[in-house]
Amino acid sequence: MSEPEKDHGGEGDPNRRDFIYIAAGAAAVGAVGAVVVPLVAQMNPAADTLAMASTEFDLSKVSEGMQVVIKWRGKPLFIRYRTPKEIAEAQDVNLSELRDPQADSDRVTKGKEQYLILVGSCTHLGCVPTFGEGQFGGWFCPCHGSHYDTSGRIRLGPAPKNLVVPTYEYLTDTRVKIG
Amino acid sequence: MSEHPSTYDPKTGVEKWLDQRLPIVRLAYDSFVDYPTPRNLNYWWTFGGILSVCLVIQIITGIILAMHYVPHIDHAFASVERIMRDVNYGWLIRYVHANGASMFFFAVFIHMFRGLYYGSYKAPREVLWILGCIIFFLMIATAFMGYVLPWGQMSFHGAVVITNLIGSIPVIGGPILTWLQGGFAVDQPTLNRFFSLHYLLPFVIAGVVILHIWALHVTGQNNPAGVEIKSKEDTVPFTPYATVKDGLGIIIFLFLFAIFAFFLPNSLGHADNYIPANPLVTPAHIVPEWYLLPFYAILRAVPDKFMGVVAMFAAIAVIFILPWLDTSKVKSMRYRPVMRWFFVIFAVVCLGLGWCGAQLPDTPVIPGLPSFTLLDGAFNSYLWLTRFLTLYYFAFFLVIMPWIGLKEEPLPVPASISEAILAEHAKKKG
Numbered sequence: 167m168s169e170p171e172k173d174h175g176g177e178g179d180p181n182r183r184d185f186i187y188i189a190a191g192a193a194a195v196g197a198v199g200a201v202v203v204p205l206v207a208q209m210n211p212a213a214d215t216l217a218m219a220s221t222e223f224d225l226s227k228v229s230e231g232m233q234v235v236i237k238w239r240g241k242p243l244f245i246r247y248r249t250p251k252e253i254a255e256a257q258d259v260n261l262s263e264l265r266d267p268q269a270d271s272d273r274v275t276k277g278k279e280q281y282l283i284l285v286g287s288c289t290h291l292g293c294v295p296t297f298g299e300g301q302f303g304g305w306f307c308p309c310h311g312s313h314y315d316t317s318g319r320i321r322l323g324p325a326p327k328n329l330v331v332p333t334y335e336y337l338t339d340t341r342v343k344i345g
Numbered sequence: 346m347s348e349h350p351s352t353y354d355p356k357t358g359v360e361k362w363l364d365q366r367l368p369i370v371r372l373a374y375d376s377f378v379d380y381p382t383p384r385n386l387n388y389w390w391t392f393g394g395i396l397s398v399c400l401v402i403q404i405i406t407g408i409i410l411a412m413h414y415v416p417h418i419d420h421a422f423a424s425v426e427r428i429m430r431d432v433n434y435g436w437l438i439r440y441v442h443a444n445g446a447s448m449f450f451f452a453v454f455i456h457m458f459r460g461l462y463y464g465s466y467k468a469p470r471e472v473l474w475i476l477g478c479i480i481f482f483l484m485i486a487t488a489f490m491g492y493v494l495p496w497g498q499m500s501f502h503g504a505v506v507i508t509n510l511i512g513s514i515p516v517i518g519g520p521i522l523t524w525l526q527g528g529f530a531v532d533q534p535t536l537n538r539f540f541s542l543h544y545l546l547p548f549v550i551a552g553v554v555i556l557h558i559w560a561l562h563v564t565g566q567n568n569p570a571g572v573e574i575k576s577k578e579d580t581v582p583f584t585p586y587a588t589v590k591d592g593l594g595i596i597i598f599l600f601l602f603a604i605f606a607f608f609l610p611n612s613l614g615h616a617d618n619y620i621p622a623n624p625l626v627t628p629a630h631i632v633p634e635w636y637l638l639p640f641y642a643i644l645r646a647v648p649d650k651f652m653g654v655v656a657m658f659a660a661i662a663v664i665f666i667l668p669w670l671d672t673s674k675v676k677s678m679r680y681r682p683v684m685r686w687f688f689v690i691f692a693v694v695c696l697g698l699g700w701c702g703a704q705l706p707d708t709p710v711i712p713g714l715p716s717f718t719l720l721d722g723a724f725n726s727y728l729w730l731t732r733f734l735t736l737y738y739f740a741f742f743l744v745i746m747p748w749i750g751l752k753e754e755p756l757p758v759p760a761s762i763s764e765a766i767l768a769e770h771a772k773k774k775g
Contacts, residue, residue: 206524209538215528235625240530242625286625287530290650292509293502293627308629309506310645311707326650 220345222337225281233297235286238344242286242294243332244305248316253279255303256317266328270317273331283344284318285332290325305329352379376562381580382587383568385762389463390566390587391594392456398595399449400554404547406442407491414494416540418533421496422621440610441602446488447613448602450636453481457664462688464676465567471668473560478665480553485637485661487546490539492634499615501622502631504531504539510644513651530624570765571677572758579762630705638702639695645706646728646735648721656735663742670742672750680756684749691741694734701731 221238223245228234233246248256256270274282286294293309300306301322302315312323319328334344353374355361364371413432415424428435457477460466466474493504508531512522527534565574574580581587605613613635617628633641643660647653663670678685706728709716716725723729759765 209524209527211523211528212534215532215534219529237624240528240532240624290509291506292512293506293631294625296627308627309502309631311705324645324648324650324653 220343222341222343225340225342228281230280238285238332243344244282244284244286244297244318244329246282246284246297248280248282252303252316256315256319259315259317259319265320266326268317268319268328273317273319273328275336278336281342282316282318283331283334283342285330287330288312288325289320289327289329290323295329349375349381351375376558376583377588378582378584380562380583380587381565381574381577382583383566383570383574383579383762384581384586385568385570385766386566386587386590387569388590388594389455389459390568391591392452392459393561394591395452395595395598396449396456397554398598399445399452400547400551403442403445403449404551406438406445407544407547409438410442411540411544414540416494416537418496418536418622421494421536425495437606440606444602444605444610444613446491447605447634447636448598449484450488452598453484454636457481458692460567461667461691462678462685463567463569464571464671464673464678466668467671467676468668469564470560470567473557473564474668475665476553476557476560478661480550480557481664482661483546483550483553485640487543487550488634488636490543490546493536493539494543495618496536496622497618498620498622498626498628499618499631501531501624502627503633504535506631507633508535510654510657513654515651567676568762569677569679570759570762571675571680572760572762572765575761576763632703635699635703638700639698640702642698642702642731643735643738645702646731660738663739667742667746670746672747673753673755675755675758677758680758681749681753682756683753684745687741687745687749690737694737694741697734698731698738701727701734706731 219239221236221243223234223236225245225247228245228247230247231249233244235242235244237243253270259270261267261269270279288295288307288309290307290310290312293307295305295307295312295314297305300313302313304316304318304321305314306312307314307323307325310324312325313321314325314329315321317328318331320326332344334342337343351371351374353364353368353371355364355370360370363369410428413424413428413435415421425439428439430436432438460474460477489503489507493500508522508525511525512518514521523529525535526532527538615632620628632638640657640660644653644657647656673681673684675681678688704727706726707722708727709723709725710727710730711725714725716723718724719729721728759768
């Protein structure tokens, strides 16, 4: 099959056929991208899942030395009313000893040091730590043996980070909005 | 073997008509009736057939279970209990499916160790081996997602721990984790998509199995002597020889299967999974199913979270590249006097890793024995035992395999399969 003379440019020159190949190829890449985006994005949290992202809690329900566990974004949330002894222990730690150094004052609201609010999900692999066990007076994760102190900071075991303090704000003196 | 000429001879008019349009009967005849099989295959070679049976059992029972199961966090646990109590023979079908997963892995481990011992991964069977590795990886993914579906405590917290492994990847881990879970935690979207994928993956496995058998029939089967087929004297037709031998293997395997399904249906499971999932409380001792314990042990052996995940995936990845790690020209370890001992140690190490994976890391291995602290844990603890076993696991592939292959003096390899058989017969008579 002979091709028309005018389709041929010189050596290395683009001609109309090259242009069609490139244009068709580019269109195909664009089309694949347009198909992949919705197919991948549908796996991300849906609108109703995102809508459940914040919750409110009345702190007067927690008494001293007690911990309330509520569900927030599918995970447990620890709301702990700390005893003065626990607060003192948390504040007395030398920060250079910590794996993930953070002062206790950065983990609570000033003037409300007794209320510690944490995401109850071990930063290792997401198990729920239990309070009262472990070597540092705080939480202990039964799955792989991570120990947290009375500020929820990692002290021993495989977890790399402190228990997460969620973003929250005081709506009134005893009411907080989390998330 | 691809060069094996077709001997199918359609007799009836219908067969001739079909053969000219879709030679599917010819394909089956050439693959499973007149296919030349090495005449020295032993019973370790029946596990390929056994595994095909396992896959069929899982797909049939799985499709039936899906007719009664409800993939919703509020109904999943109850629907499984309904299958057990109310659905006609539901207890049987679920117990066969749940124990079938264990039987499937039991058979696949034997199949893989057989390939390892007899050098079935070596040229020209590298692609065959890699396809098998892909099947193994897909089996792990399928089994993990299936275990989540009953939505018990182990289901839920197992899913939390395993999906969080992905979250340990630096920078992109968090967004990928949210994308996988479909929310901020393991929840309804996660259960729903795991159900969808658990239904899909077995058919993907079936597809790769077809490629695996295709690759097998291109290169021909390996055999205990590890020498290639050289003449017609080396082979017997697949039917009746291999079909009958496979048949006996399958029947004995089904005995074992029945013992578990009927008499020990929960012995391989975990009691905590009969407690409905509660996101607010983690079971005190969380372990995966027995067949994943060696990999779980490797995960825990590494102190760094992300590196632990890397090590666990590397433990599987290293099996893929095995064909290029073994430097020995001799396939079968029958003729490798040094390597076979390292192989035996490797098998024991894999069992040991499985044992360690089920223990708490801080527990002493020998109770009462005085211990000292080495780096981050007591020396007499499962943590350190696991580390030594993990070290051997990787050293076996990355150091021993390449090194022994170069250094070892192999025994004389028979010239052909038929010669190997004759020599064996002579030894028995003499």
